[in-house]
Amino acid sequence: MRKRLTVLIFTAFISLSYSYSTFAETITLHPSDVVTAGSFTASGGSWSDILDANDGDYSFATACCGPGGTTFYVNLDDPSGLGGSTITGIDLYVAAKYLEGPWPGGVPYSGYVNIGFKTGTSTLWNGPTLTDHSGAYNIIQSNLFTTDSDGGALDFNDIANLQLAVQRNTYGPPQLKITELYADVHYTTSPVPLPGAILLFGTGLVGLATAGIRRKKKQ
Numbered sequence: 001m002r003k004r005l006t007v008l009i010f011t012a013f014i015s016l017s018y019s020y021s022t023f024a025e026t027i028t029l030h031p032s033d034v035v036t037a038g039s040f041t042a043s044g045g046s047w048s049d050i051l052d053a054n055d056g057d058y059s060f061a062t063a064c065c066g067p068g069g070t071t072f073y074v075n076l077d078d079p080s081g082l083g084g085s086t087i088t089g090i091d092l093y094v095a096a097k098y099l100e101g102p103w104p105g106g107v108p109y110s111g112y113v114n115i116g117f118k119t120g121t122s123t124l125w126n127g128p129t130l131t132d133h134s135g136a137y138n139i140i141q142s143n144l145f146t147t148d149s150d151g152g153a154l155d156f157n158d159i160a161n162l163q164l165a166v167q168r169n170t171y172g173p174p175q176l177k178i179t180e181l182y183a184d185v186h187y188t189t190s191p192v193p194l195p196g197a198i199l200l201f202g203t204g205l206v207g208l209a210t211a212g213i214r215r216k217k218k219q
Contacts, residue, residue: 023189024088027081030182031074035163038070039063040178047074054095054137054180063168064175071167073118076183079159085187087154092117092142094166095180098131100173108135111170115140117183118165119148119158128169137179144186159185 034047042050044059051061051074063070096113099106110133116125126142148158164183168176 025187025189027079027185028182029076029079029185031164032077033075035073035075038072040072051178051181056179060177060179062175062177065173068169068171069167071165073163073165074181076162076164079185082156082159082187085189087159087185087187089144089146089186090117091144091184092126092164093182094140094178095137096131096140096176096178097135097137098170098174098176106175108133109174111174111176113140113176114167114169115142116165117149118163119161120150122149123165124149
């Protein structure tokens with residue numbers, strides 16, 4: 001008698017899928033030191049720390065008197081965590097106000113202040129902004145800049161060499177006071193993708209093997 005045993009062999013297939021995600025992040029950089037002071041002077045500390053926080057009139061940079069246009073430039077703290085990232089934009093912030101009359105007196109005054117940045121040879125300005133009469137520091141935000149100051153694509157070297165500039169655009173005796181200045185640098189990162197393994201049983205081809213078993217007949 002001859003019997004046949006059928007053996008089904010199922011093959012397992014592994015399907016690998018990759019997921020790519022982009023994360024948008026922001027790093028804030030404050031001044032580290034002055035490059036050019038113009039007619040501005042530091043009060044309440046050194047240039048390395050007077051513009052680090054909006055602390056009112058405790059520490060600030062100030063300029064008064066004469067024609068408008070006097071400007072200071074500052075370097076920023078070294079960026080960290082941006083290696084391999086794509087820089088998508090920069091916006092600038094300054095806390096500023098005008099006072100007319102000698103310090104520590106003076107009355108609120110409405111005047112123009114301009115902010116800009118430099119990554120190469122040119123300075124890219126936001127345009128003059130008028131402060132109000134409240135006597136409080138006005139928080140002025142620039143437009144979002146998406147190129148370097150010379151019109152090229154932003155990269156890590158631009159951020160490493162970034163300088164911020166503030167310009168007094170009002171003529172006459174009023175004093176401009178700046179208590180905080182910083183840049184928000186926006187960037188994206190793409191992490192190394194991790195494969196997601198999906199184990200699929202019984203899909204695809206099924207191997208079919210047939211084995212024959214022989215038995216001797218009884219004599």
